[in-house]
Amino acid sequence: MSTTSQAADNTKAAATASVLMARNLNKEVTSGERILTILEGLSLDVVAGESVAILGSSGAGKSTLLSLLAGLDTPSGGELEMFGQSLAALDEDGRARLRAGRVGFVFQNFQLLPTLTALENVLLPQELTDSGMNSSRGREWLERVGLVERMHHLPKQLSGGEQQRVAIARAFVTEPDLVFADEPTGNLDRDTGQRIADLLFGLNRASGTTLVLVTHDLTLANRCDRQLTLEHGRLHERQPTEAGL
Numbered sequence: 269m270s271t272t273s274q275a276a277d278n279t280k281a282a283a284t285a286s287v288l289m290a291r292n293l294n295k296e297v298t299s300g301e302r303i304l305t306i307l308e309g310l311s312l313d314v315v316a317g318e319s320v321a322i323l324g325s326s327g328a329g330k331s332t333l334l335s336l337l338a339g340l341d342t343p344s345g346g347e348l349e350m351f352g353q354s355l356a357a358l359d360e361d362g363r364a365r366l367r368a369g370r371v372g373f374v375f376q377n378f379q380l381l382p383t384l385t386a387l388e389n390v391l392l393p394q395e396l397t398d399s400g401m402n403s404s405r406g407r408e409w410l411e412r413v414g415l416v417e418r419m420h421h422l423p424k425q426l427s428g429g430e431q432q433r434v435a436i437a438r439a440f441v442t443e444p445d446l447v448f449a450d451e452p453t454g455n456l457d458r459d460t461g462q463r464i465a466d467l468l469f470g471l472n473r474a475s476g477t478t479l480v481l482v483t484h485d486l487t488l489a490n491r492c493d494r495q496l497t498l499e500h501g502r503l504h505e506r507q508p509t510e511a512g513l
């Protein structure tokens with residue numbers, strides 16, 4: 269086999285590799301005396317390089333689903349795999365190792381460490397991996413999100429939208445295979461939101477980064493390969509809107 273066709277085969281294999289698999293996923297939480305079912309019988313398959321938008325009304329369980337898929341929370345029932353590895357078979361440390369350097373997460377409430385500057389927050393995931401401190405990379409990502417002049421500011425000195433962009437730079441700095449983002453443009457004006465969306469899809473195109481985005485922003489959702497709506501604890505295919513409004 270020639271090198272060229274081998275490379276083509278590898279690309280094809282990578283393009284169909286399972287990144288996320290959920291089967292019959294359930295999540296129940298107790299709220300006072302009551303048991304609240306958030307997810308019930310949910311299934312999802314995401315392959316490498318795909319971009320998937322998850323829509324749904326407030327309280328539908330989108331943030332809960334993202335935490336489960338990322339292995340940050342545990343389901344009440346069902347099966348979950350990330351990169352073909354069962355999450356139930358791993359303890360918390362094992363799940364953290366599986367994510368390290370390969371998974372970026374943009375939380376709905378950003379979750380920046382309050383005592384660290386913007387740059388230090390962006391560099392955190394690199395410290396967790398073996399690549400060590402690499403402040404030029406952190407600076408580069410802050411530049412890409414348009415915040416390099418704020419790099420020595422603490423989170424409390426930044427607006428909500430600026431904190432969101434720091435969180436995005438932090439999720440991207442390791443150039444992960446998979447990015448989860450919970451309403452990544454929720455606090456941004458239209459132009460900044462567009463710039464962030466361009467970054468997300470630029471990574472998706474250039475590096476094959478798989479994107480799983482929770483969003484109310486239909487312009488962002490329409491740029492994804494697939495759109496799913498979370499309703500009554502399950503995901504349903506949503507037809508992309510033409511206008512993108």
Ligand SMILES: Nc1ncnc2c1ncn2[C@@H]1O[C@H](COP(=O)(O)OP(=O)(O)O)[C@@H](O)[C@H]1O
Nearest residue numbers: 297298299306325326327328329330331332333
């Ligand atoms: N740990 C928890 N304990 C009790 N209720 C929870 C917990 N986590 C989420 N919920 C509830 O589950 C529902 C789904 O929450 P969430 O996943 O944040 O929804 P979304 O992100 O779609 O707005 C909400 O009604 C929320 O209040």
Ligand SMILES: [Mg+2]
Nearest residue numbers: 330331332376
């Ligand atoms: Mg949410």
